[in-house]
Amino acid sequence: MIRKHSATLHGHRTSFSLEEPFWVELKSIAARRRIPLAVLLSEIDDSRPADSNLSSALRVYVLEAIKAQITETGAADECVG
Template sequence: MIRKHSATLHGHRTSFSLEDAFWEELKAIAEARGLSQAVLISEIDDQRPPDSNLSSALRIYVLQWLKRS
């Protein structure tokens, strides 16, 4: 199921939609890296291309992480 989530990135609230499976993987990745979810999401947001949306960037990050594992 896809759900809306929100986070504060650089002092601004933003929201994004992610399927539960991607959300769970993001939590696991943050834990594995010793980061909070907010810090991980902020890091991904900072690295995404300007013409992409945050939801897509998060999904791609999870996919790339899992492919490296």
């Protein structure tokens, strides 16, 4: 289910729509990095292409983060084995 979320990025209110699993993972990433969720959202917003929307950029960020975790886990498993 898609939910609307609101955040203040660089002093401006914005809203975006995300499915709950993406929202949960964004909060988890921010917690692992020990940064406020708003800081993570601002970083993602700042690095997204000008022709993309924030919701899409957030989903892609989560996907890339999960792919990186899988790669790191696989590399660690190879070192152990």
